[in-house]
Amino acid sequence: MLAIRGLRKSFGGRTVLDGFDLSVEPGEFVALLGPNGSGKSTVLRCVVGLETPDGGEVEVGGNAAMVFQKIHLVGRRNALDNVCSGALGRLPLHRSFFFPQDVREEAMVCLERVGLADRALDRCARLSGGQQQRVAIARALCQRANVILADEPVSALDPQAAVQVMELLKALAGDGMAVVAVLHQPELARTYADRVVEMKATVAA
Structure with missing residues (x-):
């Protein structure tokens, strides 16, 4: 449903992503963990076109929609x-x-x-x-998204609301969607995600 190969992205001469690979199958919930600056959110933004990669390939089997930490509703x-x-x-x-x-x-x-x-x-x-x-x-x-990309969807929520949102994302994956969520809560990631990908910040040369 989602295939990322060799993704590269730099900002102002600082490399954030250097050959990142990720494949997500239909029905799979993948959590991205890692410190600030490791490129987690940049991966999602490159998938939906909010950022232009410097290199690599992104393939989406259908439509991808993004859910943000800051909830953009009217x-x-x-x-x-x-x-x-x-x-x-x-x-x-x-x-x-x-x-x-x-x-x-x-x-x-x-x-x-x-x-x-x-x-x-x-x-x-x-x-x-x-x-x-x-x-x-x-x-x-x-x-009508086939892929849901959630960028820190629970960071501003109380624990009960966070669990409700995580359970919903897990259920959507159970319906056959591919779900990728950037998280800063390892316990939630390991409880709800089928797979956890831990990213590291790129060390400047």
């Missing part, structure tokens, strides 16, 4: 509208936030999948941090 809009925005890439530009019925129905299915169908009409600003992160995951599902 707080004044309700959860349903925020999830519908995952479909914007396949809608005419003039549709904006006026989503057709089929998209709204699909978004409701996504909200149900993350356990928040009953909060669909609540403004996101009124939701807890854990609920907002689950809305963000539902939005990724509405992008």
Whole structure:
């Protein structure tokens, strides 16, 4: 589902990734651990095109969607509208936030999948941090993603909310998706991930 070969990336002369390889199968949950500066987030950003690699190859078997540490939702809009925005890439530009019925129905299915169908009409600003992160995951599902990339998805959450999000990501992998999560909590990584990849910071020459 996801294949990364020989990925290289430098910033301002500092090498962050130097020949990184990773393969993730459908139904697999992989956690990336490592110190700050080891390139964990850069890997995910290169996969979705937020950064341009200096070299190497990235192949995605379908669509990849990213879930961020800082939850990018429109707080004044309700959860349903925020999830519908995952479909914007396949809608005419003039549709904006006026989503057709089929998209709204699909978004409701996504909200149900993350356990928040009953909060669909609540403004996101009124939701807890854990609920907002689950809305963000539902939005990724509405992008019809085959690969979910989560960049520190639980670092700002309380322990109970963090467990709920990790259990959700594990369940999505169980549904056949490929899931890659950058984490700073080794105990969560080893509890929920099928495989843990530990990255090291590149030592400058």
